[in-house]
Structures are given as structure tokens and as C-alpha cells.
Amino acid sequence: MSxxxxxxxxxxxxxxxxxxxxxxxxxLRERHGYRFAVIxxxxxxxxxxxxxxTRQEEEIVQLSNGxxxxxxxxxxxxxxxxxxxxxGFDYLLVETTGIADxxxxxxxxxxxxxxxxxxxxxxxxxxxxxxxxxRHLRDSEVTREQIAMAxxxxxxxxxxxxxxxxxxxxxxxxxxxxxxxVLRTDHSRASLNQILDMQAFDVDRKLALNPExxxxxxxxxxxxxxxxx
Numbered sequence: 001m002s003x004x005x006x007x008x009x010x011x012x013x014x015x016x017x018x019x020x021x022x023x024x025x026x027x028l029r030e031r032h033g034y035r036f037a038v039i040x041x042x043x044x045x046x047x048x049x050x051x052x053x054t055r056q057e058e059e060i061v062q063l064s065n066g067x068x069x070x071x072x073x074x075x076x077x078x079x080x081x082x083x084x085x086x087x088g089f090d091y092l093l094v095e096t097t098g099i100a101d102x103x104x105x106x107x108x109x110x111x112x113x114x115x116x117x118x119x120x121x122x123x124x125x126x127x128x129x130x131x132x133x134x135r136h137l138r139d140s141e142v143t144r145e146q147i148a149m150a151x152x153x154x155x156x157x158x159x160x161x162x163x164x165x166x167x168x169x170x171x172x173x174x175x176x177x178x179x180x181x182v183l184r185t186d187h188s189r190a191s192l193n194q195i196l197d198m199q200a201f202d203v204d205r206k207l208a209l210n211p212e213x214x215x216x217x218x219x220x221x222x223x224x225x226x227x228x229x
Contacts, residue, residue: 004120005120006117007041008120009092009093010196011102011123011125012024013102013125014127015099015128015129015182017129020127020188023190023228027192034090034179035072036091036092036093038094039068039076039080039092042206045079068085076108087213089103089198094135099142099151101145102146106150109121110203122199123152123195126147126154129157130155130156130157130158131160134169136167151179152180152183152198153183154190155169155184156185156186156187156188163184
């Protein structure tokens, strides 16, 4: 692990069933040249393909492609520090639960001194179900937060929806978050060179959209910033 270049971090979020599990497995199986570490709540819950797992040591699972998977149920900072101490990776993926607001997770990488010199927040990637997005936007504040915080929006499952409905869904996403890059996908198959190591997270741009963002993040993170998922 380099001591000079902070390791990029991508936060993967999205409502239940949107396709986060598929995206993680897609990333891990692609030929990309990265050595990933992945932080999840539970390996079984995210569904990391069983044939990728070669060795498990307590909370850290070794995958056959050289990647690491760390299960973190509560203390995200501790999980990141464990991985940094173990080393052997050059990109960190953090997958949140479907009902989690990504704001406090992002705050962890922005404001924890023990981490800010070692890692950098590269992007928040939100996976959105094209079939369900209208209902989720109407009924779920968490979904709206996940979309509003995103740098990349994967409008997923477009193969299951009429093109006019996909267009309608994309308009709704752009209305809520005009600065995010929207990528249309099926089976979460996004081109990795479009979403990884893009230095897309821009606090100033998010503040332009919502001047109270930092105060809101601090308020939401207070008391549970170490809590994951």
C-alpha cells in the first residue's frame, strides 16, 4: 500500500433489490487491474459469489481473484483501519444496506482524521431500479437521499421497462440530482472505466445544490458515524 497516494473509495448504495449485489459481483469479476477490498455488512447478505471465496479469517474474507471482503456490522472506521493494516489492495468499495442513507458513510471518509490521509472518497454510486423508481421516490425518503447524494446513478433493469418509462425515470433522477452522471444498465453492467477512480465526489458542487449539506451530514452522522448500514 502506498503511503503517498490515498486509496480511492467508492460508496455503493441503492434501495433493496435495485442491483447492488449484482454490481459488486460484476466489479469483482471484471478484468480491471485493481486489487479491491470490499466492506459489507454480511458476506452472505450481499451474496458475494461463493466460488470467489477462498479463505475466511474472522471478519476478512480472501477472494480467489486477490480481492478482500470485510464484514462490518457497526464500526465502519474500525473496519477500514483493519483493512488498511492488512494492506494488499489499492481500491476500496463500501456497500451500504438498501435502507441506509449514504451521507453518514461519506462523512466518515471526509471528517475522520485517522482516515483522511490514507483514503479519499472517489464517488457515491447509487443503483436505481427503473421498474420501481417512481414508487420509491414517492414513498421513501432514504431513496431520495441516495439519489441526491450520488455522483453516478445507475438506472438499472432497463431491459424490463419500456423505453418511454426509462426516459421518464431518467428525467425524475435528473430533476432530483442534475449533477450526477446517469448510466443506463441492465444487470448492473456498467463500464468500470466510467464509474471507478473518476475523482467524481465534489463537495463544492453538492453544496451548490444544497448549501446546508455539510450541516445536515453532521447532524445525521452525530451519534452513528461509526455505525455502518
